[in-house]
Amino acid sequence: MNEFHFDVAVIGGGPAGMGAALKAQQNGASVALIERNPRLGGILLQCIHSGFGLKFFKEELTGPEYAQRFANRMEKTDVKVFLSTMVLQITPDKKVICMNENGITVIHAKAVVLAMGCRERTRGEIKIPGDRCAGVLTAGQAQHYINIDNFCPGHRFVILGSGDIGLIMARRLSLEGMKVQGVYELMPYPNGLVRNLKNCLDDFKIPLHLSTTVTRVIGKNGRVCAVEVTKVDDHLQPVKGTSEIVPCDTLLLSVGLVPENELSLGAGVQLNPKTNGAVVDDRLQTNVPGIFSCGNVLHVHDLADNVTMEAEHAGESAAAYAKGIQSEKAAAVSVRSEEPIGYTVPSQIHSLQNTAVKFRVRRPCEHASLTVVSEGKVLMRGKPRKYIPSVMEQMILPSAVLQKAEGEIVLKIESE
Amino acid sequence: MQKYDIIIIGGGITGCAIARELSKYRLKIAVCEAAADVAAGTTKANGGIIHAGDDPVPGTLKAFLNSKGCLMYPILSEKLGFRFRKKGSMVVGFDEHDHAVLKKLLERGRLNGAPNLELIQGERIFDLEPETNRKAKYALYTPHTGMVDPFEVAIAFCENAVDNGAQFYLSSPVTAIRRAEDGTFTVTTPKGELTGNYLVNCAGVHADDVARLAGADEFTIRARHGDLLVMDKNCGIQDVMTLYPVPKPETKGVVLMNTVSGNILVGSTAVMMDKDDVASYREGIDELLSGANRLIEKLNTRKVIRTFAGNRAVVVDNNNDFYIRPSKKVEGLFHVAGIQSPGIASSPAIAAYVAQMLKAYGVPMTEKEHFIDERRPPVDFSELSMEERDRLIRENPAYGRIVCRCECVTEGEIIDALHRNPQPTTVDAVKRRTRAGMGRCQGGFCQQKVLGIMAKELGRSPTQINLGRADSQIVYSKLKEGC
Numbered sequence: 001m002n003e004f005h006f007d008v009a010v011i012g013g014g015p016a017g018m019g020a021a022l023k024a025q026q027n028g029a030s031v032a033l034i035e036r037n038p039r040l041g042g043i044l045l046q047c048i049h050s051g052f053g054l055k056f057f058k059e060e061l062t063g064p065e066y067a068q069r070f071a072n073r074m075e076k077t078d079v080k081v082f083l084s085t086m087v088l089q090i091t092p093d094k095k096v097i098c099m100n101e102n103g104i105t106v107i108h109a110k111a112v113v114l115a116m117g118c119r120e121r122t123r124g125e126i127k128i129p130g131d132r133c134a135g136v137l138t139a140g141q142a143q144h145y146i147n148i149d150n151f152c153p154g155h156r157f158v159i160l161g162s163g164d165i166g167l168i169m170a171r172r173l174s175l176e177g178m179k180v181q182g183v184y185e186l187m188p189y190p191n192g193l194v195r196n197l198k199n200c201l202d203d204f205k206i207p208l209h210l211s212t213t214v215t216r217v218i219g220k221n222g223r224v225c226a227v228e229v230t231k232v233d234d235h236l237q238p239v240k241g242t243s244e245i246v247p248c249d250t251l252l253l254s255v256g257l258v259p260e261n262e263l264s265l266g267a268g269v270q271l272n273p274k275t276n277g278a279v280v281d282d283r284l285q286t287n288v289p290g291i292f293s294c295g296n297v298l299h300v301h302d303l304a305d306n307v308t309m310e311a312e313h314a315g316e317s318a319a320a321y322a323k324g325i326q327s328e329k330a331a332a333v334s335v336r337s338e339e340p341i342g343y344t345v346p347s348q349i350h351s352l353q354n355t356a357v358k359f360r361v362r363r364p365c366e367h368a369s370l371t372v373v374s375e376g377k378v379l380m381r382g383k384p385r386k387y388i389p390s391v392m393e394q395m396i397l398p399s400a401v402l403q404k405a406e407g408e409i410v411l412k413i414e415s416e
Numbered sequence: 417m418q419k420y421d422i423i424i425i426g427g428g429i430t431g432c433a434i435a436r437e438l439s440k441y442r443l444k445i446a447v448c449e450a451a452a453d454v455a456a457g458t459t460k461a462n463g464g465i466i467h468a469g470d471d472p473v474p475g476t477l478k479a480f481l482n483s484k485g486c487l488m489y490p491i492l493s494e495k496l497g498f499r500f501r502k503k504g505s506m507v508v509g510f511d512e513h514d515h516a517v518l519k520k521l522l523e524r525g526r527l528n529g530a531p532n533l534e535l536i537q538g539e540r541i542f543d544l545e546p547e548t549n550r551k552a553k554y555a556l557y558t559p560h561t562g563m564v565d566p567f568e569v570a571i572a573f574c575e576n577a578v579d580n581g582a583q584f585y586l587s588s589p590v591t592a593i594r595r596a597e598d599g600t601f602t603v604t605t606p607k608g609e610l611t612g613n614y615l616v617n618c619a620g621v622h623a624d625d626v627a628r629l630a631g632a633d634e635f636t637i638r639a640r641h642g643d644l645l646v647m648d649k650n651c652g653i654q655d656v657m658t659l660y661p662v663p664k665p666e667t668k669g670v671v672l673m674n675t676v677s678g679n680i681l682v683g684s685t686a687v688m689m690d691k692d693d694v695a696s697y698r699e700g701i702d703e704l705l706s707g708a709n710r711l712i713e714k715l716n717t718r719k720v721i722r723t724f725a726g727n728r729a730v731v732v733d734n735n736n737d738f739y740i741r742p743s744k745k746v747e748g749l750f751h752v753a754g755i756q757s758p759g760i761a762s763s764p765a766i767a768a769y770v771a772q773m774l775k776a777y778g779v780p781m782t783e784k785e786h787f788i789d790e791r792r793p794p795v796d797f798s799e800l801s802m803e804e805r806d807r808l809i810r811e812n813p814a815y816g817r818i819v820c821r822c823e824c825v826t827e828g829e830i831i832d833a834l835h836r837n838p839q840p841t842t843v844d845a846v847k848r849r850t851r852a853g854m855g856r857c858q859g860g861f862c863q864q865k866v867l868g869i870m871a872k873e874l875g876r877s878p879t880q881i882n883l884g885r886a887d888s889q890i891v892y893s894k895l896k897e898g899c
Contacts, residue, residue, distance in 0.1 A: 001802065001803075036818065088824070097802060099805060099818070100816050102809070102813075103806040103810050103816065104802050104805055104809070122856075122860060124646070124720055124722035124723060125720060125721060127701050129697050129698045129723070130695050132724060133888060134882070134884070134889060137860075140860065145864060145891055149864055150895050151879070151892075151893070152891060152892045152893045152895050153891050176895060215698070216695075222883065222884060222886060222887045223889065262650070
């Protein structure tokens with residue numbers, strides 16, 4: 001078995017992994033990055049639509065272009081990149097065991113950055129009954145078949161879920177001459193970004209049916225021939241008598257993303273059941289000292305640009321840890337949220353400097369104010385505005401507020 | 417036209433086990449299977465429990481073959497290289513009514529001769545299976561209950577039969593059967609005709625239809641449909657004993673099992689349905705989830721990764737027993753029908769029983785001198801130590817390329833599966849042999865890779881490769897030519 005020693009090992013070569021690796025390297029650490037695919041870029045490589053980079057580069061790029069900017073930067077550094085290499089295990093003492101065509105490799109790292117991204121929820125997970133025939137695939141899977149493999153996975157599509165990948169695929173399918181019968185969304189509101197609803201559905205006259213879900217897959221000779229769609233009530237339960245049969249040969253699912261934390265669990269990393277990502281502090285460090293997490297494996301982001309910025313922070317923290325310049329004091333403030341806020345990242349804060357806190361609401365809130373409360377006292381109240389679940393919100397907790405916090409602060413959203 | 421001594425119709429676990437058993441003799445054997453792969457019907461869609469023989473009605477053929485069959489598994493597992501795991505089972509009771517039923521089950525089990533059954537109560541239940549619902553008061557403990565992946569066993573039987581000369585015709589539904597004056601049968605399939613001196617009907621839920629094709633309208637089969645579901649390996653519990661609730665007259669109830677691959681499996685419902693309806697139903701899924709939680713509260717029922725369903729063959733007016741006998745109407749035709757639970761556990765004994773039946777009937781059966789009783793087992797990369805993996809990759813770099821990341825399946829394993837006989841030609845057939853696509857992403861990441869490897873190894877375009885059934889193409893065509 002081959003063995004290597006590095007200050008920082010980064011797991012995953014998508015936007016998160018590259019962002020973290022570059023920043024850790026800039027901060028003087030020796031860095032290894034491990035990527036299972038033969039190229040850097042992760043899922044961005046199949047996202048050939050534009051809309052990336054507006055925040056980070058202040059220009060509009062496609063997914064592969066955005067990824068290439070970082071891959072080019074990587075080339076100019078001495079970050080050791082292991083391609084076509086799969087991590088099998090990460091131990092709590094930060095041994096990264098991986099494999100590729102040369103055999104098993106063990107990387108001994110002082111710090112590890114988890115940047116494995118997320119995966120799509122499947123038909124099995126949401127338990128759509130009916131025939132188990134060909135023609136049911138996730139939006140990302142269809143995206144790979146079309147954009148990477150040059151294959152036509154279907155002719156007439158129904159899309160379940162109005163997440164961004166589903167919306168983007170609705171447009172992509174239309175551009176390729178395939179028919180999209182409609183997009184169906186369980187919730188009473190759309191789950192994708194407003195710009196995608198307009199650019200991907202409205203512009204192509206694709207109907208969006210809210211509060212409606214697919215209740216059965218109907219197959220014929222081993223392939224989907226229709227789906228049954230049914231309206232749901234306020235408790236998201238199908239309403240009898242409202243079913244309709246929609247003929248199609250393919251059902252695309254865009255029903256949510258799940259951080260891929262199987263390796264993290266093996267390393268003893270504690271997960272937050274609300275995000276399915278690690279519980280982290282303001283340095284993005286998990287409960288295992290020296291293991292950091294960023295990007296979609298930490299919590300599902302809305303934009304790749306936000307992933308990059310978070311990853312840079314994790315890379316910086318990992319380098320500091322590896323060099324022994326991170327203070328080991330216990331966290332000063334813990335952060336909690338209340339409904340309709342689903343979660344916060346981080347959930348522990350060490351530094352009493354200005355600190356970025358990210359969160360998402362679980363349902364749309366009109367004209368609502370974000371308030372920060374500690375020990376019953378309101379420390380901060382934002383201006384009333386609209387919050388929607390598809391946007392990952394970011395706010396800065398000012399140093400002054402953190403100084404006043406008594407051990408715990410609570411983020412709330414109050415509608416007027 | 418191909419001539420055989422024996423034609424077996426149906427390549428489920430029963431047909432495969434019989435083909436293997438008969439391949440011990442100097443017989444030319446053919447198996448016709450309607451689907452593109454063996455084990456593609458009832459065999460793939462059940463829990464895979466190797467029942468210890470305690471449960472069938474004493475005195476039935478089922479009781480006899482179950483107790484005999486389950487004892488054959490440990491040796492078969494070693495010889496044929498499939499996984500068999502014996503962790504025992506408990507029927508869990510919650511009140512005095514359940515206690516009374518358990519006493520009856522114990523009595524029945526003892527009558528059947530099942531070894532080491534115990535009626536236990538209190539803490540002993542939790543000593544044996546700590547995850548059991550704390551409200552459990554009584555349990556019937558059966559230490560010899562085992563688990564297999566049923567399709568893995570059927571494929572092992574099939575490959576071993578092929579090694580011993582049996583021929584499998586896949587995608588070959590039998591559409592007509594003629595019996596000539598001299599007693600030979602001609603069997604028509606879309607791929608051509610076969611002749612054989614004897615027919616063994618193992619056609620599962622369609623065994624009555626096959627019997628009718630042969631002119632033997634002597635029994636009717638109904639299908640008992642069962643929903644099942646597979647949990648993520650990460651569902652709050654692992655490595656548990658098989659747990660049953662106290663049964664109701666019609667069904668054994670919702671059972672919680674631990675597959676040999678480490679997933680929790682929950683099944684099955686029991687509803688009489690159309691023979692070809694293997695869709696899953698919402699009502700069934702809901703029943704399974706609540707039933708599973710009743711056995712183990714800690715099970716996280718949100719962690720479902722797959723639902724599936726299968727049909728068990730029930731011969732009408734046959735007391736739920738197996739129907740294994742020479743046809744009452746057509747000479748040289750044998751029925752192996754109504755193979756419902758515990759069909760997997762019974763299958764090797766069914767095969768031996770059928771061989772005896774043929775011999776008694778007068779089929780000339782001489783044992784071969786050189787029967788190959790072992791099969792080269794497939795490599796299971798996920799089960800190897802790091803050192804073994806390193807060595808294997810250095811011998812063959814294809815084992816260094818992970819295809820299915822959820823189940824840790826390598827390209828080497830997939831290529832090996834594709835060069836076995838019979839050759840798997842569908843994505844599902846590769847899945848059943850390698851587990852590629854059986855994990856939590858359900859092929860979301862690996863299906864296109866599997867498709868690519870299959871296209872290369874089979875020399876076909878991906879557009880010609882099906883998911884499972886005929887016409888179940890995964891991709892239709894190239895989007896743009898010239899790329």
